[in-house]
Amino acid sequence: MFGGGGGGLDPSKMQQMMKQMGIDIDELDAEEVIIRTADEELVFTDPDVQRMDAKGQETYNIVGTPETRERSGETPELESDDDESGIPDEDVELVAQRAGVSEDDARDALDATDGDLVAAIERLE
CATH class of the missing domain: 2.20.70.30 (Nascent polypeptide-associated complex domain)
Structure with a gap:
């Protein structure tokens, strides 16, 4: 047909x-x-x-x-260096080194600038 x-x-x-x-x-x-x-x-x-x-x-x-x-109650860690905010640890370390601040302060600045490295460093200087 x-x-x-x-x-x-x-x-x-x-x-x-x-x-x-x-x-x-x-x-x-x-x-x-x-x-x-x-x-x-x-x-x-x-x-x-x-x-x-x-x-x-x-x-x-x-x-x-x-x-x-x-499923057990635990979720296995995914292979990622990022924290919950999605900002890579490498970026946090770089901002901390460049601005001469702690990684916690660097992470806060990156969070506030939506991950913009230059803006985070300027904010901390």
């Missing part, structure tokens, strides 16, 4: 159509994906992950079978 064939569009035609609509798809070489909910973690080991960018909006597709783990 809809034309004979393999039940769908040719993958290369589909990709060409998506490009014309401004949609890019990239395969990511992910080793692990963790989805945390309030009660559990879904851990995908060696999943197939695709990132689709449609006019600046990114969507991720994860294919695999997750291992389900109950």
